[in-house]
Amino acid sequence: MRIALVEDSTLLRAGLEQLLLAEGHQITVSVGEAVTLLHRLPDDQPDVVVLDVRLPPTFTDEGVRAALTIREQWPAVGVLVLSQYVERHHTRQLIMNSEGGVGYLLKDRVAGVTEFLDALIRVHDGGTAFDPEIVRQLLRPSATTNRLSVLSAREREVLALIAEGFTNQTIAGRLHLSLSAVEKHASAIFERLGLNADRGYSPRSLAVITHLQESAGDGS
Numbered sequence: 001m002r003i004a005l006v007e008d009s010t011l012l013r014a015g016l017e018q019l020l021l022a023e024g025h026q027i028t029v030s031v032g033e034a035v036t037l038l039h040r041l042p043d044d045q046p047d048v049v050v051l052d053v054r055l056p057p058t059f060t061d062e063g064v065r066a067a068l069t070i071r072e073q074w075p076a077v078g079v080l081v082l083s084q085y086v087e088r089h090h091t092r093q094l095i096m097n098s099e100g101g102v103g104y105l106l107k108d109r110v111a112g113v114t115e116f117l118d119a120l121i122r123v124h125d126g127g128t129a130f131d132p133e134i135v136r137q138l139l140r141p142s143a144t145t146n147r148l149s150v151l152s153a154r155e156r157e158v159l160a161l162i163a164e165g166f167t168n169q170t171i172a173g174r175l176h177l178s179l180s181a182v183e184k185h186a187s188a189i190f191e192r193l194g195l196n197a198d199r200g201y202s203p204r205s206l207a208v209i210t211h212l213q214e215s216a217g218d219g220s
Contacts, residue, residue, distance in 0.1 A: 103129030
């Protein structure tokens with residue numbers, strides 16, 4: 001896999017380089033600011049970009065804004081945000097504008113190397129990988145009535161795990177359900193939300209997007 005790294009911490013960036021190289025991946029570029037990467041992407045596109053949220057020069061949201069630009073201009077390039085901060089506004093846009101190939105992990109909550117590498121592979125393969133805390137904050141119910149009120153508590157649990165990027169098989173294991181039960185819950189979610197496979201989007205992706213859109217009304 002060809003990977004680009006954007007991380008302002010020199011030590012962390014060096015550690016990620018060593019880890020990825022040891023796993024047989026190729027580092028196409030390793031820099032401390034997003035603008036350098038964006039200038040190079042037209043001529044040298046990696047498979048996945050791993051980048052922080054807060055980057056020079058202002059250390060606010062440069063990284064996630066760069067991720068939006070990457071997904072808009074080079075949709076074949078996956079993006080895995082790796083940060084210690086939860087950025088909500090631009091992250092909602094990132095997910096709603098993407099049909100996969102995106103992820104967001106919190107540095108302090110990555111349990112181990114295997115978890116990070118698994119997320120990287122999922123993003124590379126066109127899936128999603130989100131820390132549960134990211135999902136919790138993004139999907140926090142709004143103060144206004146939303147379409148998700150038609151879902152049962154179990155259906156909300158299933159949808160939250162879908163949003164994290166897990167397959168039905170993995171969801172079944174996490175919730176101690178049979179695979180057929182998870183499939184029935186997923187089908188019920190699509191039906192209750194009135195979603196269908198139109199415009200080339202899968203009901204699964206539309207369900208997650210709907211959940212995010214409904215939570216966007218909380219004003220944050």
